[in-house]
Amino acid sequence: MSLIVQKFGGSSVANAERLRNVAGIITDTYKAGNDVVVVVSAQGDTTDDLIEKAKEVNPSPSKREMDVLLSVGEQISISLLAMTIEKMGFPVISLTGWQVGMKTNSDHGNARIYNINSERLRSELMRKNIVIVAGFQGINRYDDITTLGRGGSDTSAVALATALKADLCQIYTDVDGVYTADPRKIPTAKKLDEITFDEMLELASLGAQVLHNRSVEMAKKHNIELEVLSSLERKPGTKVKEVVKMEKMLVRGVAVDKDVAKVAVIGIADKPGMAFKLFSLLAAKKVNIDVILQSVGRDNTKDISFTVNKANLDLAVSVINENLEMIGASKVVTKDNLAKVSLVGAGMQSNPGIAAKMFEALSDANINISMITTSEIKVSVIIDEAQAETASRVVHDAFFNI
Ligand code: ASP
Numbered sequence: 001m002s003l004i005v006q007k008f009g010g011s012s013v014a015n016a017e018r019l020r021n022v023a024g025i026i027t028d029t030y031k032a033g034n035d036v037v038v039v040v041s042a043q044g045d046t047t048d049d050l051i052e053k054a055k056e057v058n059p060s061p062s063k064r065e066m067d068v069l070l071s072v073g074e075q076i077s078i079s080l081l082a083m084t085i086e087k088m089g090f091p092v093i094s095l096t097g098w099q100v101g102m103k104t105n106s107d108h109g110n111a112r113i114y115n116i117n118s119e120r121l122r123s124e125l126m127r128k129n130i131v132i133v134a135g136f137q138g139i140n141r142y143d144d145i146t147t148l149g150r151g152g153s154d155t156s157a158v159a160l161a162t163a164l165k166a167d168l169c170q171i172y173t174d175v176d177g178v179y180t181a182d183p184r185k186i187p188t189a190k191k192l193d194e195i196t197f198d199e200m201l202e203l204a205s206l207g208a209q210v211l212h213n214r215s216v217e218m219a220k221k222h223n224i225e226l227e228v229l230s231s232l233e234r235k236p237g238t239k240v241k242e243v244v245k246m247e248k249m250l251v252r253g254v255a256v257d258k259d260v261a262k263v264a265v266i267g268i269a270d271k272p273g274m275a276f277k278l279f280s281l282l283a284a285k286k287v288n289i290d291v292i293l294q295s296v297g298r299d300n301t302k303d304i305s306f307t308v309n310k311a312n313l314d315l316a317v318s319v320i321n322e323n324l325e326m327i328g329a330s331k332v333v334t335k336d337n338l339a340k341v342s343l344v345g346a347g348m349q350s351n352p353g354i355a356a357k358m359f360e361a362l363s364d365a366n367i368n369i370s371m372i373t374t375s376e377i378k379v380s381v382i383i384d385e386a387q388a389e390t391a392s393r394v395v396h397d398a399f400f401n402i
């Protein structure tokens with residue numbers, strides 16, 4: 001007997017038929033003798049619809065009230081799923097984030113979980129109940145409702161799996177696993193049987209939208225084995241875990257992030273402390289920086305370019321413009337229609353030819369690279385957004401279509 005946490009995304013519980021389908025998966029797991037804790041998201045587009053409703057009455061509502069509103073979506077799902085399972089004759093109970101003691105900080109709309117009081121959960125499991133928990137929501141120390149950020153139910157599931165020391169955490173979704181590239185855009189993309197936490201983290205943060213990034217971080221930290229699988233087909237998905245079988249495959253996938261803008265700060269004084277000044281200013285405004293490139297100095301000046309999310313571009317530019325003199329720069333130049341294409345795989349660190357092969361594929365397709373960055377397990381290039389799809393396809397085909 002095992003303790004299994006199963007998470008079902010919004011499309012998997014979108015209507016009565018889907019709820020019955022999911023109830024079948026859950027009760028089969030229960031019938032096999034397992035303890036089952038289920039986490040669900042809001043049905044279909046419920047969260048987006050709720051956001052629209054809020055806008056109708058107030059274009060900039062407080063984050064606290066938004067959380068009160070958005071948490072409703074998951075509460076609808078847990079009750080409907082519990083009723084569906086009840087009807088099938090199984091013992092079941094639904095619980096909100098508050099009832100399972102999902103304690104978070106007070107960062108409404110993007111709250112972090114710091115503790116789960118698993119007592120209630122354990123006693124329901126002792127009673128042999130199937131437990132259905134509302135994802136995405138928690139409470140802060142004032143007992144106010146918080147939410148974990150869009151897609152946060154994955155993180156709720158991993159947090160519960162961690163608190164209960166579950167044997168497995170299954171994330172059911174509408175795709176049947178993690179692919180070497182986005183299968184909707186690149187038909188030759190292949191499903192992976194296994195992937196490591198680090199590779200998954202890179203893919204998730206680089207734009208593969210299968211798992212909430214924080215859920216992977218947490219699973220890695222607590223060594224919770226994850227499985228990403230389809231709720232519509234009963235077949236094995238992709239396992240995300242620490243060590244994967246040695247395979248010949250050195251690269252694991254290609255990810256595309258279209259939310260990239262570049263800022264170039266021109267003519268910075270070429271002396272110590274300038275990069276420190278520039279990036280401290282940006283950090284003080286909580287602007288996340290991704291790729292950084294510094295030019296070779298000439299005439300006692302240098303240029304520093306970096307990338308940010310498009311939403312942060314205006315803020316970054318205004319902060320720098322206000323402080324041009326202090327960083328001894330002459331001007332700021334920006335470009336906002338960029339994309340980042342990344343090749344990910346733990347096998348890269350010991351294989352020098354990989355970056356060259358990636359650049360060759362891009363060059364053959366006549367794609368100009370504006371910035372490059374590498375780590376032990378990835379190579380990323382910044383290119384024009386208009387070429388993102390072509391770039392990901394040619395890079396993918398260079399490595400996976402042999
Ligand atoms: N319902 C929330 C959202 O749409 C959380 C989730 O689906 O994981 O973002």
Ligand code: MG
Pocket residue numbers: 009151154210212
């Ligand atoms: Mg999701």
